[in-house]
Amino acid sequence: MELRQSNEDMINEVSNNKTGKMKHPPGLYLLFCTEMWERFSYYGMRALLVMYLTTEFIRGGLGVDKASALNMYGTFTALVYLTPIIGGYISDRYIGQRKAITIGGIIIAIGQLTLFSHQSMMALYTGLFLLIVGNGFFKPNISTLVGQLYPEGDKRKDAAFTIFYMGINVGSFLAPLICGTLAENLMATKQAGEIIHYGFRYGFLAAGLGMIFGQIIFTLLSQKYLGDIGKKSVNKAKNNADKKEANKPLTKQEKNRTIVICILTAFVVVFWTGFEQAGSSLTIYTQDYVNRRVGGWEMPVSWFQSLNPLFIVLFGIPVSKLWLKLASREKGDLSIPTKMAIGMIMLGIGFLLMVGAVMQRGGNVEDTAIKANMLWLVGAYYLHTMGELCLSPVGLSMVSSLAPAKLASFLMGVWLLSSFVANKLAGVIAAYTETLGHLEIFGGIAVVSIVIGLILLALNKKLVAMME
Numbered sequence: 001m002e003l004r005q006s007n008e009d010m011i012n013e014v015s016n017n018k019t020g021k022m023k024h025p026p027g028l029y030l031l032f033c034t035e036m037w038e039r040f041s042y043y044g045m046r047a048l049l050v051m052y053l054t055t056e057f058i059r060g061g062l063g064v065d066k067a068s069a070l071n072m073y074g075t076f077t078a079l080v081y082l083t084p085i086i087g088g089y090i091s092d093r094y095i096g097q098r099k100a101i102t103i104g105g106i107i108i109a110i111g112q113l114t115l116f117s118h119q120s121m122m123a124l125y126t127g128l129f130l131l132i133v134g135n136g137f138f139k140p141n142i143s144t145l146v147g148q149l150y151p152e153g154d155k156r157k158d159a160a161f162t163i164f165y166m167g168i169n170v171g172s173f174l175a176p177l178i179c180g181t182l183a184e185n186l187m188a189t190k191q192a193g194e195i196i197h198y199g200f201r202y203g204f205l206a207a208g209l210g211m212i213f214g215q216i217i218f219t220l221l222s223q224k225y226l227g228d229i230g231k232k233s234v235n236k237a238k239n240n241a242d243k244k245e246a247n248k249p250l251t252k253q254e255k256n257r258t259i260v261i262c263i264l265t266a267f268v269v270v271f272w273t274g275f276e277q278a279g280s281s282l283t284i285y286t287q288d289y290v291n292r293r294v295g296g297w298e299m300p301v302s303w304f305q306s307l308n309p310l311f312i313v314l315f316g317i318p319v320s321k322l323w324l325k326l327a328s329r330e331k332g333d334l335s336i337p338t339k340m341a342i343g344m345i346m347l348g349i350g351f352l353l354m355v356g357a358v359m360q361r362g363g364n365v366e367d368t369a370i371k372a373n374m375l376w377l378v379g380a381y382y383l384h385t386m387g388e389l390c391l392s393p394v395g396l397s398m399v400s401s402l403a404p405a406k407l408a409s410f411l412m413g414v415w416l417l418s419s420f421v422a423n424k425l426a427g428v429i430a431a432y433t434e435t436l437g438h439l440e441i442f443g444g445i446a447v448v449s450i451v452i453g454l455i456l457l458a459l460n461k462k463l464v465a466m467m468e
Contacts, residue, residue, distance in 0.1 A: 024160055025150075043171065076128050097144055105214065172308070282380075308381050364438060364439050
């Protein structure tokens with residue numbers, strides 16, 4: 001409550017501007033840029049992680065077997081989404097969002113530089129630990145700041161989070177291209193066209209430099225474009241009346257809304273479990289079984305992870321405009337549960353395309369000389385992306401709108417908890433592709449995603465009633 005009220009003048013100035021009523025405050029674009037560089041850092045490292053783990057030590061990797069590497073990948077990406085609950089709680093109660101973002105950015109940069117420093121398991125574990133801790137401070141708080149730029153009930157909020165989400169994906173698009181090119185081309189040693197030593201370390205270096213650059217931008221411009229937003233925690237309310245308000249028990253409406261956030265968090269675990277196959281089973285499948293040749297040139301494996309963010313950059317604004325157009329109708333926008341259900345169903349259809357890729361090769365054959373057409377993979381990433389646009393930015397907007405002010409960052413961390421559970425499940429499921437086969441894994445994810453989406457549609461009216 002206190003955090004939102006402290007910025008009332010800034011919000012009113014933007015909202016009441018007659019010539020720019022539907023424009024967004026400039027602080028949104030600062031947060032867009034900061035998040036873009038943090039995601040560049042994370043996805044640049046993530047695009048290389050499985051390959052770094054499974055490549056032989058003599059060729060620049062760590063020589064871990066595939067099943068163990070996929071489990072390690074799942075554990076790391078899971079913990080990245082667990083620590084935001086702790087970071088959100090600390091910022092809400094003690095230090096405020098702005099300090100938390102700065103602390104997180106510095107720790108992330110140190111983590112990336114640790115990965116660059118030495119090709120060893122010790123450097124790997126230390127670097128990944130720092131990335132997990134840093135992300136806990138950074139991730140929930142920058143998303144919370146976006147919501148605080150707008151007054152309660154502002155129709156621009158869904159569109160704002162979609163624009164913010166594009167910032168995430170501009171960074172995610174550039175990261176595999178730059179970090180992957182460094183690792184697989186520019187800093188790699190080749191002999192007769194074959195890579196004999198990868199430059200993974202230099203990909204991690206680029207990721208670290210990206211985080212440093214983003215943090216410098218945030219530090220220099222945050223006061224100008226954010227004012228006092230996010231500076232104070234709930235515990236640092238200005239007067240006793242505000243403190244009393246912050247410590248009041250939750251109302252029945254606030255409890256219902258908190259329950260809805262938790263219910264939808266549980267549902268989206270299924271979405272992210274399938275979606276996060278991108279960095280694990282889909283990466284391995286792309287490396288071994290997809291025809292990556294375009295003419296005489298072979299596309300790097302890491303580049304395929306730029307497809308998802310590329311599609312978001314291309315379609316993010318049209319989807320943002322669609323939400324605004326639907327919101328202006330007499331009967332209003334689609335409900336949040338409906339949008340999320342559509343996203344889950346689209347994810348399932350995307351995995352049906354991957355079933356098609358497996359069938360083109362004749363099923364679970366292990367002959368790597370038999371390749372699937374890359375268009376199956378491109379189509380799957382496209383559908384996954386459209387599903388993501390229906391679910392993820394809408395979910396961020398929902399949390400910022402429904403969460404009680406004193407629990408704003410904590411509940412943003414709870415929302416991100418879905419990705420903690422999902423990433424761990426994704427790693428476990430991906431490891432089973434070595435024994436069950438890709439046909440069973442891709443087909444199973446497709447069926448479960450579509451069924452869960454249909455169940456969420458059936459619960460729509462009840463959830464909407466609790467949100468009101």
